[in-house]
Amino acid sequence: MSDIQLCEKIYQYILDGDREAIVPVVRQALEAGEEPLALIEEVLNPALKVVGEQFDTGKTYLPELIMAAEAMQAAMDVLNPLLVARQQQIKSPGRVVMATVQGDIHDIGKNIVSAVLKANGFEVLDLGRDVPAAEIVTKAKEFDADIIGLSALLSTTLPYCHDTVRLLAELGLKDRFKVFIGGGPANPDYAESIGVIYGGPHAEAAVQNMLKVMGRA
Amino acid sequence: MVDFMEVIRRTETGPFINERDFDIEVIFKTTRNLAKKYAVQFDRKELITQYPEMVDGAFQAGLELAEIAGMFCINTSRQLKFTRAELLTALRTTPRSLRIGWGKDQRVIQAAEWGVSRKPFIWAGFSGAPLTEDIFRASIRSYIKEPLVDALGHGGLYNIDGIEVRSDSPMEVRATRQELIYLREALAREGRPGMPFIGGESSTTGLGDLAILSPAYLPPGAFHFIPTLNELKINYRNLSRVMAGLEYGVYNINLVDSIIGGYAGGPEGAAIVTIAAFILGTIVCQASISLCHPAHNKWVSTSPPESIWAENIVGQAFARNSPLIIIGDVWTSAGTGTKDILQEIAAISITKSLTGNNPHGVGATNGKYPHGSGLDARWMAESALAAYDNKLSLARGNEIVCALVDRYEDKLANPDLGKPYDQVYDMTKAMPLPWWQELYDENKREFARDFALKI
Numbered sequence: 149m150s151d152i153q154l155c156e157k158i159y160q161y162i163l164d165g166d167r168e169a170i171v172p173v174v175r176q177a178l179e180a181g182e183e184p185l186a187l188i189e190e191v192l193n194p195a196l197k198v199v200g201e202q203f204d205t206g207k208t209y210l211p212e213l214i215m216a217a218e219a220m221q222a223a224m225d226v227l228n229p230l231l232v233a234r235q236q237q238i239k240s241p242g243r244v245v246m247a248t249v250q251g252d253i254h255d256i257g258k259n260i261v262s263a264v265l266k267a268n269g270f271e272v273l274d275l276g277r278d279v280p281a282a283e284i285v286t287k288a289k290e291f292d293a294d295i296i297g298l299s300a301l302l303s304t305t306l307p308y309c310h311d312t313v314r315l316l317a318e319l320g321l322k323d324r325f326k327v328f329i330g331g332g333p334a335n336p337d338y339a340e341s342i343g344v345i346y347g348g349p350h351a352e353a354a355v356q357n358m359l360k361v362m363g364r365a
Numbered sequence: 366m367v368d369f370m371e372v373i374r375r376t377e378t379g380p381f382i383n384e385r386d387f388d389i390e391v392i393f394k395t396t397r398n399l400a401k402k403y404a405v406q407f408d409r410k411e412l413i414t415q416y417p418e419m420v421d422g423a424f425q426a427g428l429e430l431a432e433i434a435g436m437f438c439i440n441t442s443r444q445l446k447f448t449r450a451e452l453l454t455a456l457r458t459t460p461r462s463l464r465i466g467w468g469k470d471q472r473v474i475q476a477a478e479w480g481v482s483r484k485p486f487i488w489a490g491f492s493g494a495p496l497t498e499d500i501f502r503a504s505i506r507s508y509i510k511e512p513l514v515d516a517l518g519h520g521g522l523y524n525i526d527g528i529e530v531r532s533d534s535p536m537e538v539r540a541t542r543q544e545l546i547y548l549r550e551a552l553a554r555e556g557r558p559g560m561p562f563i564g565g566e567s568s569t570t571g572l573g574d575l576a577i578l579s580p581a582y583l584p585p586g587a588f589h590f591i592p593t594l595n596e597l598k599i600n601y602r603n604l605s606r607v608m609a610g611l612e613y614g615v616y617n618i619n620l621v622d623s624i625i626g627g628y629a630g631g632p633e634g635a636a637i638v639t640i641a642a643f644i645l646g647t648i649v650c651q652a653s654i655s656l657c658h659p660a661h662n663k664w665v666s667t668s669p670p671e672s673i674w675a676e677n678i679v680g681q682a683f684a685r686n687s688p689l690i691i692i693g694d695v696w697t698s699a700g701t702g703t704k705d706i707l708q709e710i711a712a713i714s715i716t717k718s719l720t721g722n723n724p725h726g727v728g729a730t731n732g733k734y735p736h737g738s739g740l741d742a743r744w745m746a747e748s749a750l751a752a753y754d755n756k757l758s759l760a761r762g763n764e765i766v767c768a769l770v771d772r773y774e775d776k777l778a779n780p781d782l783g784k785p786y787d788q789v790y791d792m793t794k795a796m797p798l799p800w801w802q803e804l805y806d807e808n809k810r811e812f813a814r815d816f817a818l819k820i
Contacts, residue, residue, distance in 0.1 A: 203626075206626065206631075209393075209626050209627065209628075209629075209630045209631060209634075210624075210626060210627045210628060210662070211388065211389045211392075211393035211394075211628055211630070214385075214388075214389060215389060250532075250533075251531060251532030251533040251534075251569070251570060252532065252569075253439070253594065253600065254594070254595070256595045256624055256627050256628070260626075260627070260662060302532055302569045303494075303495030303521070303523040303530075303732075304521070304523055304529075304530045304531055304532040304537065304540075304567070304569050305531070305532050305569070306523075306529075307529040307530075307531045308531065308532075310529075332665065332731065332732050332733070333495055333732060333733060334733075335733045335734065349663070349664075349778075350662065350663040350664075351662075351663075352663075
């Protein structure tokens with residue numbers, strides 16, 4: 149199989165979200181002389197971006213976005229050690245810690261944002277649902293995040309978003325992270341009142357706004 | 366017949382599966398295959414479906430999904446699985462008619478049955494929005510005053526005595542109790558003390574819900590929600606609501622908000638997942654009523670065409686195959702005091718009226734702002750009843766609904782949010798301000814003229 153055919157296969161496996169099939173083909177491509185960084189920037193990232201665009205236009209759905217990101221991760225697990233050995237780095241728009249805040253178990257909105265972020269090349273640490281402010285702040289520091297993304301579906305969990313902002317201020321970390329909020333009851337007025345950025349009415353808007361604050365849009 | 370203790374046993378003994386695999390391998394892939402197998406296909410030009418074969422296929426797909434997937438227990442990572450015989454027995458034994466409420470305000474709510482024309486049951490209130498005490502107390506009256514309204518469900522409080530209400534905190538208990546105090550005070554004040562109602566909407570984790578199971582707050586015979594989480598999931602908190610409610614004697618409403626674009630896939634998947642959730646909810650949630658809210662992942666409301674279509678499939682599927690009492694959320698992107706909200710309400714309500722979902726709402730601005738009022742509910746009732754009174758066929762109803770959707774679809778990305786309650790209603794009299802009443806009347810005349818309806 150030629151290099152081009154291998155790259156086309158890798159591209160297609162991202163579109164198909166096939167995390168099993170992609171790994172041996174990535175290895176074959178490396179054995180055939182493909183550069184790891186070039187594979188990421190010229191094959192994997194563009195394919196994942198296409199899946200993100202298809203989601204934006206309603207042609208694919210959240211599971212397909214997640215499966216594509218999983219296939220990407222499977223490929224990256226092969227490629228990352230090689231990048232480290234060659235002292236190369238991926239150009240990512242930023243590092244984001246995502247969490248559905250304390251008291252809230254409705255995580256599908258956060259999952260959609262996380263998946264769209266990955267499709268746009270962000271490095272994402274997803275903390276899951278019902279996450280206390282202290283854990284969000286601790287993990288954001290450990291992950292060396294640029295952005296903290298807080299999701300709340302309920303008006304009665306918005307105060308836990310505020311807790312995170314207050315804790316950041318108390319710890320002198322207010323300016324270290326850009327904090328975004330989103331979800332059902334969140335709106336621009338509330339975001340402004342607690343001194344954070346309103347993500348937008350849906351996931352794609354949130355990711356575009358995050359790209360903007362990272363100077364990538 | 367599977368009783369509730371058996372449900373609890375299965376949370377401990379059902380097959381173990383990790384959540385990712387349940388979401389992707391079970392829900393998404395099975396639903397996608399079932400949509401193909403049964404030829405369930407969204408059609409933007411036919412938001413009210415006129416193909417009974419597809420509706421029946423959707424029901425079979427939902428039943429098959431319910432059997433394959435069961436319900437996922439988040440706390441134990443186990444599937445609560447039921448045999449087809451258990452599912453069908455539960456459907457057969459779920460009530461098709463309930464006499465609800467008390468005294469002169471008592472009403473009967475019924476399951477829709479194919480070929481039987483029934484007046485829609487109007488379940489009104491400002492659901493979904495965060496309300497202050499002042500706005501809650503004032504606005505609730507505007508819904509109870511509406512004579513076409515049969516039952517009440519009025520949303521929750523987010524601020525008490527100047528303290529923010531936090532989920533899973535002592536303030537959740539306080540807010541939920543206060544909600545019931547205000548609700549029952551308003552029912553008595555407006556002379557409809559026996560009106561059936563849903564209580565506990567301020568309780569987001571179940572903590573507040575448990576705190577109101579007392580005759581002083583939520584009396585036996587009233588309703589509370591048991592949410593099915595996305596998709597086909599339940600947790601111990603919500604099962605605790607069921608347990609407490611069963612022993613106490615309130616009715617359970619299975620609240621299902623399948624996400625279009627989420628784990629279910631597109632509108633076809635959202636419809637199939639909702640059908641499965643309703644079937645499973647008769648056992649897991651011990652539900653007497655099922656609430657349908659297929660939410661678009663971008664626009665949230667139930668007014669986008671995909672959402673309207675999914676709800677139409679769900680309603681018709683049960684009416685034709687196994688009648689179940691269904692209420693459906695009327696959630697709009699626009700806010701009160703605007704023409705757009707009235708267009709959205711009419712499209713959703715006519716669909717519900719013709720497809721066996723009784724309208725429940727109006728949740729305005731996707732729950733983001735307190736921009737709702739009793740006139741929204743009046744229009745929900747009037748437009749739903751117009752479909753019934755004018756004996757609309759599915760075909761004619763579809764033409765009207767598609768025309769209404771054409772009028773607002775492009776605005777969903779940037780809806781007219783309207784105004785807060787205190788800017789559209791007289792706060793002391795609980796009556797619409799003249800300009801809002803005039804806009805309402807003008808819209809009603811236009812609606813009757815444009816679609817040749819007697820209303």
